[in-house]
Amino acid sequence: MSFDLLIKNGNVVLSDGVVKTSIGISKGKIAALGAPDAEAGQVIDAEGMTVLPGMIDVHVHFDEPGRTEWEGFETGSSMLAAGGCTTFFDMPLNGIPSTVTRPAFEEKVRIGENESHVDFALWGGLVPDHVDDLEGLSRAGAIGFKAFMSPSGNPEFESVDDLSLLAGMRRIASLGGILALHAESAPIVTFLQKEKEAQGLTGYDDYAESRPPVAEAEAVSRALMFGELTGCRLHFVHISTVEAVACIQRAKKKGQDVSLETCAHYLMYSHEDFRRLGVVGKCAPPLRSEDERKGLIDCLIRGDLDMVSSDHSPCEWKDKERDNLFQAWGGISGGQFTLLSVLEIAKARHLPLTRVAEWTAGAPAARFGLNDKGQIRIGADADLAIIRPDAPFRVEREKLFQKNKFSLYEGHEFPSSVAATINRGRVVFRNGKISQAAKGRWIRPSVLHPVR
Numbered sequence: 001m002s003f004d005l006l007i008k009n010g011n012v013v014l015s016d017g018v019v020k021t022s023i024g025i026s027k028g029k030i031a032a033l034g035a036p037d038a039e040a041g042q043v044i045d046a047e048g049m050t051v052l053p054g055m056i057d058v059h060v061h062f063d064e065p066g067r068t069e070w071e072g073f074e075t076g077s078s079m080l081a082a083g084g085c086t087t088f089f090d091m092p093l094n095g096i097p098s099t100v101t102r103p104a105f106e107e108k109v110r111i112g113e114n115e116s117h118v119d120f121a122l123w124g125g126l127v128p129d130h131v132d133d134l135e136g137l138s139r140a141g142a143i144g145f146k147a148f149m150s151p152s153g154n155p156e157f158e159s160v161d162d163l164s165l166l167a168g169m170r171r172i173a174s175l176g177g178i179l180a181l182h183a184e185s186a187p188i189v190t191f192l193q194k195e196k197e198a199q200g201l202t203g204y205d206d207y208a209e210s211r212p213p214v215a216e217a218e219a220v221s222r223a224l225m226f227g228e229l230t231g232c233r234l235h236f237v238h239i240s241t242v243e244a245v246a247c248i249q250r251a252k253k254k255g256q257d258v259s260l261e262t263c264a265h266y267l268m269y270s271h272e273d274f275r276r277l278g279v280v281g282k283c284a285p286p287l288r289s290e291d292e293r294k295g296l297i298d299c300l301i302r303g304d305l306d307m308v309s310s311d312h313s314p315c316e317w318k319d320k321e322r323d324n325l326f327q328a329w330g331g332i333s334g335g336q337f338t339l340l341s342v343l344e345i346a347k348a349r350h351l352p353l354t355r356v357a358e359w360t361a362g363a364p365a366a367r368f369g370l371n372d373k374g375q376i377r378i379g380a381d382a383d384l385a386i387i388r389p390d391a392p393f394r395v396e397r398e399k400l401f402q403k404n405k406f407s408l409y410e411g412h413e414f415p416s417s418v419a420a421t422i423n424r425g426r427v428v429f430r431n432g433k434i435s436q437a438a439k440g441r442w443i444r445p446s447v448l449h450p451v452r
């Protein structure tokens with residue numbers, strides 16, 4: 001037997017355990033497990049290394065077209081590949097136009113197919129005046145829809161009021177789609193921000209206090225009730241509090257079709273870090289207290305968090321530099337470090353690598369209908385992240401692949417590092433370099449679940 005690529009002698013993370021074996025790859029698919037002496041066009045010796053399924057990051061903002069000074073598919077996908085990610089879902093904002101119409105969606109597909117180094121899917125947007133566009137977006141292949149329950153910070157992407165949220169949910173349910181929600185209560189955060197700014201209180205504590213945990217819990221609870229009423233499947237993005245996790249778990253136990261993600265930064269950093277590291281740590285919801293951070297890790301360990309994403313939300317440095325923190329761009333640039341963060345937590349808490357694979361690849365693939373991805377098994381896409389488990393990686397500016405070279409993670413040392421990233425059998429990243437020839441493919445959900 002002869003393969004295009006053979007990865008030899010790695011500790012391979014399968015869904016039910018870790019085995020030392022070799023992976024034979026042909027035509028972009030995993031063709032065999034075992035057979036270390038088979039012939040191959042290219043061989044990678046993974047002795048002593050961990051081989052995980054390539055990460056699926058369900059939440060990034062690449063800002064193209066329209067705001068490519070912030071990010072773009074080329075730089076953004078390079079950054080993800082350098083972090084062991086082989087598939088990403090791009091959000092319907094902060095490019096211009098927002099991805100709320102079929103033509104805008106199709107334009108983004110074209111750009112991504114030309115520029116992305118790894119596979120990708122695209123979210124469509126639910127905004128008040130475009131409920132009638134949802135069907136076209138679904139037919140065009142949107143992986144799901146995203147709405148904001150509080151102002152998005154971006155004038156080109158309006159948040160939903162309760163009426164348009166209900167109407168959008170009803171429509172998305174009829175299309176069999178999933179609605180992803182930024183769940184913070186608009187009344188609570190708007191009211192508190194006004195109160196703070198009226199008193200001239202615009203520092204780190206003020207920003208965090210204007211978006212308290214109750215704002216997340218209120219929005220999550222309301223959305224769950226709306227979801228139950230309309231039959232709409234839900235996915236909560238960047239959940240940051242133990243209370244919101246508990247609300248969602250209660251709904252799941254009652255049988256509601258709902259999933260949630262948290263982001264690596266809520267597991268790795270707290271409000272104290274925000275004060276220490278500055279505006280690079282501004283995001284919404286804000287970084288939480290140390291107790292909340294530890295509680296969220298406990299939720300992860302208990303199995304109450306389905307997946308971990310990056311919510312890579314970059315900008316130029318000038319958009320961060322404001323005396324009034326309310327006016328600085330809110331978004332963490334950290335897409336390169338999700339898998340390394342989860343691996344660090346797993347190592348510290350002695351969690352099995354099979355769970356890392358589930359949080360970063362298996363669960364996203366299952367939830368969003370990517371049948372050929374998310375697991376290392378014969379017949380699946382050969383999407384792999386090869387990790388040096390004992391070679392630390394210190395985050396420095398010159399090692400960042402994103403367009404704007406600043407990140408919350410600067411100065412942090414991860415206990416492990418990414419040796420290589422393989423997307424459908426092509427080596428996209430190896431030894432610190434991106435293969436410019438590697439091109440990703442646009443993917444769409446394989447199954448929809450319409451509610452009648």
Ligand code: ZN
Nearest residue numbers: 059091311313
């Ligand atoms: Zn986001």
